[in-house]
Amino acid sequence: MLFGNFKIPQPYNEPIKSYAPGSKERESLQKKYQELKQEKIEIPIVIDGKECHSQDIREVKCPHDHQHVLATFHHASTQDAQKAIDSCLEARKKWARTPFHHRASIFLKAAELIATKHRDLINAATMLGQSKTCYQAEIDAACEFIDFLRFNVKYAEQVYQDQPISSKGIWNCVEYRPLEGFILSITPFNFTAIAGNLCIAPAIMGNVVLWKPSPKSMFSSHFVMKILQEAGLPKGVINMLPADGAEFVQEVLKNRHLSGIHFTGSTHVFRSIWKAVGNNIDVYDNYPRIVGETGGKDFMFVHQSANTEAVATAIIRGAFEFQGQKCSAASRAYIPESMWPQLKDILTTEIPTIKVGDVGDFSNFMGAVIDDISYNKISSYIDRAKKAEDCEILVGGNCDNSKGYFVEPTVIVTKNAHYETMTQEIFGPVITIYIYADEKYEETLEICGSTSEYALTGGIFSSDIYAVQTAYENLRDSAGNFYINDKVTGAVVGQQPFGGSRGSGTNDKAGSYLNLVRWVSPRSIKQAFCPPTDYRYPFLGN
Template identity: 35%
Template structure:
């Protein structure tokens, strides 16, 4: 009997004991800042001269660590190690594969505050955001282990007299996991363990801005008893190592989380048949979002304002689920806008090591430049109501920014900014609001704040997003509770943390025996 799943609780940092435990985690991480981390290929540690240097986005001079950089030659060695490991890992009992994940979850749970502190240093996450990221990583390990135990015997199909039929799920083969920096632990670990528990060896290429948390996760998986070659750690350049592995004849599937443009590039490259390749590569892609909160005229307006602010500016808006568009019915537009501006002006921005700061930095100089350029566009397209400034002298800090009176076709209402910027536009009525909400090439998350049941049902049918929330913000999906993934340019409609996610890493086989 598979135990019922309950998600990992978030830490209440108002409790002094928890606060001290987190500060201990920070001390632990500060004790190993600046270290070198090797590649892990077939269980062997491989160091290279060429390094990826990870720095703290709150304090550019602080080096979090240096990770050896893979090249094509080492990527090939890793691929062959994974191909070899597949021969035995695919035949390893699902119960054993699940146990590795349960053990890894237990190890991370014991080191929870250390991992969160590392996310604070490497990704610039405030305490609560870092804690939620670590909790989600634990959730993914526990949830996917349980899911594997549920599907290990396949699905019952009909048999006839003197005939026995079975429908089983078998692993696909070697997977390439390309993970993002914004959920540097949760998504990186989740996409990796989903592939592994399904019986597939993995080549993990983490984001170059956050490779240290990935290196630490690889150590955890080894400690949990994962056999050599099942998880190969190959950080490197996307143009060199990423392309090489996506194109490789032995790659069976690619699991990618990141931007729309990179996702499309991977999708296109994966579609090409390479010499010696005998399958169609499967692509699991979670790409981007341009997410809208709709506020009806019959709504709790304080809840609406709070939801917009937390969804737009949590982790500096660096979530594919972040609210970057607020569509407000004209009857209540000014009230909601003015309250959002008030709340936004109360937010504190600074080093997340200081628990009192609501917002930390954006991830790096490129992100800072891109967001600031969108703020300049916004000043031409709408009315700047709050924020609009940035300071990158020590870290990459941008003030939470609100633009009002935008046309729904404005660039900052259409293009993914991935920063602390939200745009407001008016809707004539509820139908018009849903029409504006759907007027984007993305379809990831959305929220509707309303007391009108009829409008709620209308949105349930017509608001075309993978994750739709009523009377709450549009960020913060919990594994197993709100399976996560979107439509259109937001990806391949996969639902991470959902009941059918593991099946994307497997294929069905029918066997029929006559008696």
């Protein structure tokens, strides 16, 4: 029972700390990094608020020092999944009926815990487990996760406040019920904030969640779960089951109580999940909601009027931050002939200055790619480009996995606009440049818009407003997030709702109310104050 119309505090984007030399935050984070690196922890399965263990124990290693074991984790089985589902369904009985302001307070508290007490912890864990630099970890694990927590509860309030009109003598309402059953959240290795958001967004709306984090990010995911528990999350609302492989997921997808899937990962896996849901459709009590953000082949299109230095900076930051392991990373660029000589000079001068190595050394701009599978995939693309007749390696191209999975920032120049590195997602620090004749601007825009199966991010660099308008129109369906004179990655919660279409996902826009409405089932309620007592209408009279 509510005795007041409680208002959620106005959210704001968490300020990003610089970690500049001599700063207190730099010293504090370096200390926490070393502390965590020396501790070898055990990561349990979490079901019904309890730590559970299995016989299948696996290791968590630093990508930039792959002989260093950070932790061991207990791998969940399909039997564990059934226990977690039972826990979810039991927890739903109370959680779905918990007043919104009480639910919201838990996630707002989690935001404050990360902003203050546990900022170094979540950042250091992300640096060690996912090889992010201090700044990349700060943007992701601290600031973006805090933003998701703060903004999502405000968006939930916005959803609840959307009510219908009422005619004379009646009162119409809409109740935004949580979905009936449980949500399966499948999260990726590359963003701690995304791992958190895919769990908390449905939970904020009163849903219960079975969370399958990526084994590649178990170190930070463990601390995310710990922080949510410290914030007061009731047992069973989110159950964390570390697991790898299709068998585990396919078993969960057969459960009749599945009500939704919140996914970020590869296009191939997402399509296999969608297919499995279709095959199991007769099993379910409801039609499961399927929300997914998948791959990208993100483009930078440059007009001859653009600022060359700005283009070079956008290429370097957009393609190489976090080793290009972002679904939004710049991975193909279209450059006009007239600009190429100057841009080439800048790239060949600046990129060799980029330091790659242990992210514990704050002078490094890049760390390692996540594991040997990723390393082998990226290096194979580079090796083929070295041998291709219509390609050249402009800069970079060297790989070394003797200590960590290190790949140099690499620029490929191609004469073939449809070469494989212009069309296929690599998920590494590799960008391919295609040089076009200035007078073929619109023709090349058409090539750009039709080259890829993806439509996640892209952008235009130009100081000519008519050129911008032309690109804006021609590339309308080619990117769910479109940038003008900026790098094509780094969407901010509350500012640029994130998501794409085509092979890039369902475009349900994380970081906006649009995502939250997917996790509710509206119920329309009409109350008549003075209902009629005679079935006869006036037109029936003589």
